Amino acid sequence: MKKLFAVALGVLTAIGGFVDIGDLVTNAVVGSRFGMSLAWVVVVGVVGICLFANMSGRVAAVSGRATFEIIRERLGPRAGLANLGASFFINLMTMAAEIGGIALVLQLVTGIGPMLWMPLAAFAVWIVVWRAKFSQLENAAGLLGLSLIVFAVAVVMLGPDWGELAHQAFVPTVPASEQPSTYWFYAVALFGAAMTPYEVFFFSSGAIEEGWTRKDLGQERVNVFVGFPLGGLLSLAIAASAAIVLLPQAIAVTSLSQVVLPVVQAGGTIAFCFLIVGMLAAFFGAALETTLSSGYTIAQYFGWSWGKFRRPAKAARFHLVMIVGLVIALGILLTGVDPIAVTEYSVVFSAVALPLTYIPILIISNDPDYMGTEVNGRAVNALGLVYLVVIVVAAVAAIPLMIISGAGA
Amino acid sequence: MRVQSVCVRKIPGFAIVLTAALLSGCAATSDTLRDASEAGVSAVGSSSLALELHADGQALTPLTDTVLADAITELTDASLTVVELTPATASEEQQRDDVEQALREALDAVTGARAALAQGGAMSDWPAELDAARADLEEAAG
Numbered sequence: 197m198k199k200l201f202a203v204a205l206g207v208l209t210a211i212g213g214f215v216d217i218g219d220l221v222t223n224a225v226v227g228s229r230f231g232m233s234l235a236w237v238v239v240v241g242v243v244g245i246c247l248f249a250n251m252s253g254r255v256a257a258v259s260g261r262a263t264f265e266i267i268r269e270r271l272g273p274r275a276g277l278a279n280l281g282a283s284f285f286i287n288l289m290t291m292a293a294e295i296g297g298i299a300l301v302l303q304l305v306t307g308i309g310p311m312l313w314m315p316l317a318a319f320a321v322w323i324v325v326w327r328a329k330f331s332q333l334e335n336a337a338g339l340l341g342l343s344l345i346v347f348a349v350a351v352v353m354l355g356p357d358w359g360e361l362a363h364q365a366f367v368p369t370v371p372a373s374e375q376p377s378t379y380w381f382y383a384v385a386l387f388g389a390a391m392t393p394y395e396v397f398f399f400s401s402g403a404i405e406e407g408w409t410r411k412d413l414g415q416e417r418v419n420v421f422v423g424f425p426l427g428g429l430l431s432l433a434i435a436a437s438a439a440i441v442l443l444p445q446a447i448a449v450t451s452l453s454q455v456v457l458p459v460v461q462a463g464g465t466i467a468f469c470f471l472i473v474g475m476l477a478a479f480f481g482a483a484l485e486t487t488l489s490s491g492y493t494i495a496q497y498f499g500w501s502w503g504k505f506r507r508p509a510k511a512a513r514f515h516l517v518m519i520v521g522l523v524i525a526l527g528i529l530l531t532g533v534d535p536i537a538v539t540e541y542s543v544v545f546s547a548v549a550l551p552l553t554y555i556p557i558l559i560i561s562n563d564p565d566y567m568g569t570e571v572n573g574r575a576v577n578a579l580g581l582v583y584l585v586v587i588v589v590a591a592v593a594a595i596p597l598m599i600i601s602g603a604g605a
Numbered sequence: 606m607r608v609q610s611v612c613v614r615k616i617p618g619f620a621i622v623l624t625a626a627l628l629s630g631c632a633a634t635s636d637t638l639r640d641a642s643e644a645g646v647s648a649v650g651s652s653s654l655a656l657e658l659h660a661d662g663q664a665l666t667p668l669t670d671t672v673l674a675d676a677i678t679e680l681t682d683a684s685l686t687v688v689e690l691t692p693a694t695a696s697e698e699q700q701r702d703d704v705e706q707a708l709r710e711a712l713d714a715v716t717g718a719r720a721a722l723a724q725g726g727a728m729s730d731w732p733a734e735l736d737a738a739r740a741d742l743e744e745a746a747g
Contacts, residue, residue, distance in 0.1 A: 307667030373643075446643070447650040451675040454651050456668065457658065464663040605640060 203418050210423020215344055215430050216482035217297035218290065218389040218543045220475070221536055223431045224455040225604075226382050227438030229448050230371060232364035235432055237383045241390025242428035244583050246420050248554050251561040251572065251580075252396040253416045256403035259566045263400040264496030266566060267556045279556055280497045282549035287394045287489050289542035292525040294483035295321065296535025300452040301475045310535070318526040321483045325518060330405045330504040337481025343474030348433040350462035356440045364439070381597040381604045384590050385540065388547030390431070391587075394489040396557065401492040405504055410570070437462075451536060490521035540603070547594045550587040558584065634690055634697050638704050641683040642746030645708050648676035648683075649739045652715045656732055659722070666722065673719040680712045700745070707745040711738035 226234045252263050259266065268276035298317040299310035324333055370379045408416065438449060441458035449455055452475075459467050488504070495502035495514040502514040529535065558580050561572050572580065598604075655672035658664035664672075687705045692698040715738075718731040 304668050304671050307670045441654075442651075445650045445654065446646050447654070448643070448647045450644075450647070450679060451672075453655075453668065453672040453675050457651065457654055457664075457672070460658050460664050460668065461654070465665060468663075468665065468668065 199415075203415050210338070210419045211342060211426045211430065214424055214427020215341065215434070215478050216290070216392070217293050217479050217535075217539050218392060218546070219431050220297075220344075220434055220455065220478070221449070221452070221539045222382070222386050222389040222543055223434040224438045225449045225540075226386055227435030227449075228442040228454070229374060230379060230382065231439040231443055232361050232432075232435060233368035233370070234379070234383055234386055235365040235435065236368060237386040238390060238428055238431050238435070240586070241387050242425055242431075243579075244387075244586070245391050245395060246424050247576070247579055247583060248391070248557055249396050249399045249424065250417060250420045251557050251576075252400040253403050253408070253420065254413060254570060255557070255561055255566065256400040257408040257413055257416060258410055258568065258570045260404070260409070261566075262404050262492065262496050263397060263557060263560070264493050265499070266560050268497055268499075270560055270563060270566070271556055275556065276497055279552050280493055282552040283393050283397065283493055284490060286392070286542060286546050286549050287397075287486050287493065288521060288525060288528075289538060289545065290392060290394060291483060291486035291490065291521060292528040293535055293539040293542050294479045294486060295522075295525055296529050296538060297452070297479040298476065298483065299529075300535055301472060301479065304453060304456060305472055311530070311532075314526060314529045317480075317483070318522050321480070321487055322519060322522055324480075325484060325487050325504075326508060326515070330402070333481075333484050334402065337477050337484060340477030341474055341481055343470045344430055344434075344478060346459055346463065346467050346470040346474060347430060347437050350459040350467060351433050351436045351440065353462040354437070354440050354458065356436070361436060361439065375601060377597055377601040378604055380593070381544075381601040384547045384594045384597055385543045385604070387586075387590050388545075388550065388594070389543040390428070391550060391554075392543070392546050393549060393553040394486050396553065397492055398485045398489050401488070401496070401503075407505075413570075487518050487522060491515065491518040544594050544598055544603075547590045549591070551584070551591050554587055555584065634692060635700070637686060637690060638700055639746055641687045641708065642704050642742050644679055644683040645704075645711050645742045646739055646746070648679040649711050649715065649735050649742065652676045652718065653732060653735045653739070656718060656728060656735070660728060660732075670719065670722055673715055673722065676715045677712065677719065680708055680715060684708045684712065703745040704742075707738070707741040710741055711735075714738045 223238070255266065256262055264276070264280070267279055271279075295314060295317045296310065298320075299313035302308070302313040302317075303310050370376050403412075403416065434455075437458035438455070441447075441461055442449065442454065447454060447457075456468065456471060459471050463470075491514045492502060494500075494517045495511070498513075500513045501511045503511060506514075508515045528538065558572075558577075560566060562577065564571055652673055655664055655669045659666070659669040684705065687701060687708060690701055692701050714731065714734040718728070718735065720726075721728055721731060
């Protein structure tokens with residue numbers, strides 16, 4: 197019974213923790229401009245994140261060491277540094293976007309501008325990272341994030357033409373009002389949002405924080421292969437809500453306040469309250485994860501003592517890196533840059549950095565020195581290689597598409 | 606003789622580049638105007654939807670105010686983009702002026718609605734104002 201509860205909790209937190217500001221904004225933008233015609237990218241992205249998160253979690257559970265420690269040891273300091281540089285930069289941008297997202301959500305409730313909320317949000321993230329236990333912060337954010345299911349409820353309440361939505365999803369076309377380059381730019385952005393690098397580093401480091409061993413591989417697989425796809429369905433619901441309400445009125449999402457409108461139209465103030473709780477939990481949870489990931493990546497690369505399972509005094513440099521990361525992220529936001537723009541750029545640059553993150557994971561998960569008998573099977577490797585091609589194509593195409601499409605304008 | 610032949614050979618290339626530059630300039634101007642109009646239509650559309658939901662008691666005042674504030678930012682950005690354009694022809698200049706005028710009217714309507722919301726005034730006239738502004742923007746976009 198206790199094990200069943202642990203598995204259920206893991207799945208629920210995986211669903212609730214799947215959506216962050218990058219997923220939410222990108223899916224809403226895409227739904228409002230392309231309907232469901234980019235739904236296939238969400239499916240491709242979810243399969244990819246399941247594949248690589250499972251590898252990363254398995255490496256941690258079997259070897260007892262986090263991904264970055266092994267990347268540096270196995271591939272050498274140069275390859276490790278390239279991986280670290282790209283991951284840390286993307287992580288920093290994502291952290292800024294999540295903190296900005298918290299501020300924007302608070303603006304929706306209070307009407308007070310986001311600049312006031314940003315320092316408070318950053319401080320709240322730091323105090324929780326400093327004081328709370330790993331399991332507490334992961335479970336609380338994940339479970340409260342489940343409130344985002346209100347998007348799926350809203351889609352049903354709006355009573356859409358299901359046939360039309362299915363047609364858009366299964367026979368994807370570029371709308372007449374959009375350029376093909378813009379369509380493919382958002383395809384890459386959506387892929388980058390679904391496969392954000394910090395998710396696998398957090399997943400792998402979290403496995404060490406929670407003391408996973410080979411015995412926990414079953415639970416790890418359930419979390420990944422049940423929780424993440426259900427989180428992907430949530431992403432599709434966000435796009436569908438925008439496709440139903442905003443697309444017919446030619447409202448192209450450029451702000452968080454527009455993302456909320458379909459849910460409010462469907463369920464009024466009660467749905468709005470659920471949505472606010474869900475967005476706050478999702479963004480706050482992701483801000484915690486990115487803050488921790490900044491500490492994990494640097495500390496694991498340099499071989500410093502790290503982890504929430506240690507007292508801050510015993511992992512001082514790990515905590516210092518997180519504080520510096522938070523200060524830099526806050527500094528970026530206080531320049532007055534639009535958090536939604538930071539979000540959009542972070543998912544595109546995330547796509548650019550994907551090969552640097554996922555190629556090392558594929559190499560290590562095939563190394564018997566670390567994995568013993570738990571190396572990848574043939575089918576996993578075949579799928580992994582297919583995904584490497586997709587990832588490299590997306591990474592190479594991201595910047596040219598951004599220039600040609602005027603960043604999706 | 607050699608110089609002359611080089612010049613003769615270079616003229617078509619130069620002409621092609623010039624023509625391409627002019628065409629891309631024209632395309633860029635009309636594309637920019639269309640994008641600005643579409644941004645305006647989107648901003649006015651979200652304002653109308655927020656006011657409608659507020660009138661039905663579904664959207665709370667802070668949410669409605671934030672939607673209108675975001676729309677004002679969007680319209681201001683679109684107006685600035687249009688103002689900074691340098692039209693190459695008289696027809697482009699006319700089109701730019703039409704879009705600029707439509708964006709200004711839309712901005713007035715959204716700003717007025719937001720002020721009325723803040724003051725707790727009557728909101729019944731603003732949906733019609735926004736509809737008119739949207740129609741003008743759609744017409745200006747061609």
